[in-house]
Amino acid sequence: MENKNNFDYENYSKGVISxxxxxxxxxxxxxxxxxxxxxxxxxxxxxxxxxxxxxxxIVAAWGILWLIEPISYYPILGLTGTYVSWLAxxxxxxxxxxxxxxxQIAGVKEGTKEGDIISTIGLSTxxxxxxIILVIFGIAGVQILEFLPSSLNEAxxxxxxxxxxxxxxxxxxxxxKLAILALVIAxxxxxxxxxxxxxxxxxxxxxxxxxxLLNKNANRIKNTCx
Amino acid sequence: xxxxEFANLPMMWVVSxxxxxxxxxxxxxxxxxxxxxxLEIGFDRDMLNRCIRSSIITSIGPSCxxxxxxxxxxxxxxxxxxxxRLSVIGALIFEGxxxxxxxxxxxxxxxxxxPMAFAAICWAMGLSGIFWQLNVIFFAPSYEKILHKVTxxxxxxxxxxxxxxxxxxxxxxxxxxxxxxxxxxxxxxxxAGVMVIMTLLCKKLKQDWIAEWTLPVSxxxxxxxxxxx
Numbered sequence: 243m244e245n246k247n248n249f250d251y252e253n254y255s256k257g258v259i260s261x262x263x264x265x266x267x268x269x270x271x272x273x274x275x276x277x278x279x280x281x282x283x284x285x286x287x288x289x290x291x292x293x294x295x296x297x298x299x300i301v302a303a304w305g306i307l308w309l310i311e312p313i314s315y316y317p318i319l320g321l322t323g324t325y326v327s328w329l330a331x332x333x334x335x336x337x338x339x340x341x342x343x344x345x346q347i348a349g350v351k352e353g354t355k356e357g358d359i360i361s362t363i364g365l366s367t368x369x370x371x372x373x374i375i376l377v378i379f380g381i382a383g384v385q386i387l388e389f390l391p392s393s394l395n396e397a398x399x400x401x402x403x404x405x406x407x408x409x410x411x412x413x414x415x416x417x418x419k420l421a422i423l424a425l426v427i428a429x430x431x432x433x434x435x436x437x438x439x440x441x442x443x444x445x446x447x448x449x450x451x452x453x454x455l456l457n458k459n460a461n462r463i464k465n466t467c468x
Numbered sequence: 469x470x471x472x473e474f475a476n477l478p479m480m481w482v483v484s485x486x487x488x489x490x491x492x493x494x495x496x497x498x499x500x501x502x503x504x505x506x507l508e509i510g511f512d513r514d515m516l517n518r519c520i521r522s523s524i525i526t527s528i529g530p531s532c533x534x535x536x537x538x539x540x541x542x543x544x545x546x547x548x549x550x551x552x553r554l555s556v557i558g559a560l561i562f563e564g565x566x567x568x569x570x571x572x573x574x575x576x577x578x579x580x581x582x583p584m585a586f587a588a589i590c591w592a593m594g595l596s597g598i599f600w601q602l603n604v605i606f607f608a609p610s611y612e613k614i615l616h617k618v619t620x621x622x623x624x625x626x627x628x629x630x631x632x633x634x635x636x637x638x639x640x641x642x643x644x645x646x647x648x649x650x651x652x653x654x655x656x657x658x659x660a661g662v663m664v665i666m667t668l669l670c671k672k673l674k675q676d677w678i679a680e681w682t683l684p685v686s687x688x689x690x691x692x693x694x695x696x697x
Binding site for chain 2: 258
């Protein structure tokens with residue numbers, strides 16, 4: 243689809259970037275409103291030390307992803323899509339399908355400027371719909387929890403184990419060798435009984451590095467056998 | 469006061485809303501601009517409306533699935549935070565574990581969380597989302613250039629790193645459940661089992677919509693199934 247009317251992409255792009263930066267910047271501050279409210283309204287200021295302690299395991303766990311994920315999804319999401327998706331979240335399960343579908347319907351090529359514009363239409367729509375539905379669930383959820391018989395309350399202790407088991411199984415489908423490698427490394431480190439922060443590093447880095455090395459070797463072997 | 473009472477205060481809903489609102493406003497502005505741009509380029513209005521319609525339909529299923537995740541998370545961090553974190557940046561696979569990690573960092577089990585600890589967790593969870601965003605704010609316009617330099621054409625490397633990191637994190641939390649047998653062990657096994665069954669179903673029956681429900685259903689069956697042991 244050619245640019246029939248000499249549309250000014252340069253200008254459009256600039257608008258995309260400035261709006262994206264503005265909204266993301268604002269959202270960074272808004273993320274802390276609940277915490278600020280608890281401190282100001284109820285005297286619950288935990289102090290920097292406690293916050294650090296609570297936050298460090300999280301950095302150790304996901305820090306690498308914070309660096310790598312945005313650029314990894316960029317080829318698929320496009321520039322506008324990047325700004326939309328990293329505010330609204332839920333990229334793999336929701337934004338991607340909507341982006342791809344819209345581009346298919348319009349018959350545009352992914353990665354082009356037209357693709358970006360069409361993808362934006364798909365993505366933004368999904369944000370609006372998603373947020374409306376989640377408001378409903380937010381309100382309904384509280385009601386559901388109130389009516390739940392107390393004997394079932396204990397089930398919520400097992401939300402996380404269930405999620406971890408499910409996610410591990412799901413990823414194992416994509417690469418079962420990697421899953422086994424990760425589990426073995428985790429087992430070894432866990433048996434070694436080191437401190438929590440160190441433990442995360444000791445599990446994540448070796449897994450990633452060994453995986454990359456094995457992957458490279460696998461590819462090299464495949465190539466030489468051709 | 470139990471920390472959940474703080475977590476569920478009416479004002480918590482009020483202060484959790486602005487970030488969700490900004491996501492909504494951002495999307496609406498982008499939608500309007502993109503729509504106008506598309507018309508200007510020469511795209512057909514009917515076709516654009518079809519894009520919007522199909523996006524609406526495609527979003528319903530996954531949104532409900534996320535909604536179920538919110539209910540699951542509510543018991544841990546209260547309605548407002550669960551709703552806020554899953555509505556905007558952050559998904560169940562990050563936010564759920566984040567609560568556990570934060571509590572761990574404070575030397576507490578999930579049952580020992582005090583109001584003060586909960587406040588610290590709210591700060592930690594806030595911090596956990598912003599680094600993706602800072603990354604995007606500063607570097608998004610340069611991604612194109614950086615991508616070519618770093619991967620030297622091998623785009624798969626980045627997604628591979630992401631995959632291995634996630635597996636490492638999940639393994640770290642799964643292994644303890646097998647070193648000490650408890651209901652958590654069964655929750656893990658059932659969660660994994662249901663995921664396997666549903667994924668196979670999805671592939672065999674070629675019904676894509678099943679994919680979005682795999683996680684919430686696995687979570688529900690796993691958490692309630694564990695009670696049977």
